[in-house]
Amino acid sequence: MGYQLLNKDFNDILNQLKSEYKIYGPKRFENKGRFSDTDVIGYGEIDKLEDIVLDEKTYFSPKEIIYPIRQTLFYFTEDEVKVPDAPEDKVIVFLRPCDINGIKRLDTIFLENGPYKDVYYERLREKVKFFMIECTEGFDSCFCVSMNSNKTHDYAVAIRFNEENVLIDLKDRDLLEYFENYGKAEEFTPEYIKENKAKVSIPYPEKVTNEMFEHEVWQEYTRRCIGCGRCNTSCITCSCFTMQDVYYDANKKVGERRRVWASCQIDVFTNMAGGHGFREKQGQRMRFKTMHKINDFYKRFGFHMCVGCGRCDDVCPEYISFSKCINKLYSIVEEGNNDEK
Ligand code: SF4
Ligand code: SF4
Structure with missing residues (x-):
């Protein structure tokens, strides 16, 4: 299902989604850069569309949302072991096609590599929905086309950001109730980058x-x-x-x-x-x-x-x-x- 929405309507939807989901996206962290007085672009919770940084690449990837830097596996006392409860929050992440494909690699490692699934990864991963940012330009160091990871159809929502509106391809029917009362129906199929500046050839x-x-x-x-x-x-x-x-x-x-x-x-x-x-x-x-x-x-x-x-x-x-x-x-x-x- 395709929609065209004014930016303010999209922000209304984000506001409503926040009652059910934590929403993460690429955002600016002021004065947290490598050098003094510089910023860093990373993943964090966002409130509105204007928080999302689109013209710079994130220094860190979104993987820490589902695979935290530090994660408690269990608490122990002398005679008892307790696994922490699974986090209850559902999660939406705004990310580009290469990162969705990157998370598919993490899925392979944690969920499909041998007879046992990594339960700590699985219980975070199953709560995540992808809001794919359409990416047709890339950045100087990207070589996703060579790696065949510039495209994916694995998203709940795909988004093209324009100056005053957004185009949406909604695949996840669980989210329909949030979108159906806004904007107008308009077919939208996301496009993908066709060529990067950087290219690699991989030996067989x-x-x-x-x-x-x-x-x-x-x-x-x-x-x-x-x-x-x-x-x-x-x-x-x-x-x-x-x-x-x-x-x-x-x-x-x-x-x-x-x-x-x-x-x-x-x-x-x-x-x-x-x-x-x-x-x-x-x-x-x-x-x-x-x-x-x-x-x-x-x-x-x-x-x-x-x-x-x-x-x-x-x-x-x-x-x-x-x-x-x-x-x-x-x-x-x-x-x-x-x-x-
Ligand atoms: S290749 Fe990796 S480990 Fe080596 S200097 Fe560069 S960033 Fe550091
Ligand atoms: S280019 Fe490849 S190896 Fe380098 S950070 Fe991205 S996925 Fe990892």
Whole structure:
């Protein structure tokens, strides 16, 4: 069902939706940027259409809405364990097609990777509806078209923002009661970006042999990467976590166990009991991340993990470009160009 609504009518609808849903969107956080007196665009609760930032890319992805940075798995005492109740709020998220596809990757990891579902993820995820922001331009570092993640039909509502009105494609009939008394019926089919400025070519996974394991291409990243982990925390598809026990009491018998986001790029990520660590060098870590995003995941699930949102390129303090890294790999594997370093 398609509608054209004045912006003020859309804001009325958002107001009504707030009684039932928490509504998140890309918004400006003033003075929270990397440098003093700078802002950052991230995901937060919004009140009205004017809060939504459309002309800048978010530094962080919307993944923390369904996969929080810190999440309590259970509380414990000496003789009792209690799993926290599931949050009751239903959630609406305004996001772009690449991020919807990114969340599909998280669904695959948490819900479809083996016989058991991640119940903590599932109980948040099942409460979320997507309000897709039509995206036909992208940003400089985006390469979603190359990753085949520029389109999706998995949304409750798709929206084209114009100056004074919005066009809506409403798929979720549960929301019909909110929309049917506003605006006028008008067919609307969202369009999608057809070409990005940045493009990648991905080597065919079966052609990536063990020789790539020790290839000197990775040495550049040992020299340049400082292991800060920003590329992971900003990535919509990175899902690794570590465990943290927090004690409320000196005798360590009362407390809570949390899971907390982890990063394959930082020190100690691979440490095992006894202190043995794999992938000590940054180049080895970059190799691991790259192979996971565009090789191993594909072999297991039939599509790539990376959705080409380009956030890792945007946030890297060393200006390391993941899209360039993928293209270097392609050049080595598919074109036999061993001068790539
Ligand atoms: S690896 Fe980079 S481009 Fe790919 S999904 Fe993650 S942040 Fe986006
Ligand atoms: S953001 Fe850049 S410097 Fe930091 S870990 Fe990632 S690749 Fe390395």
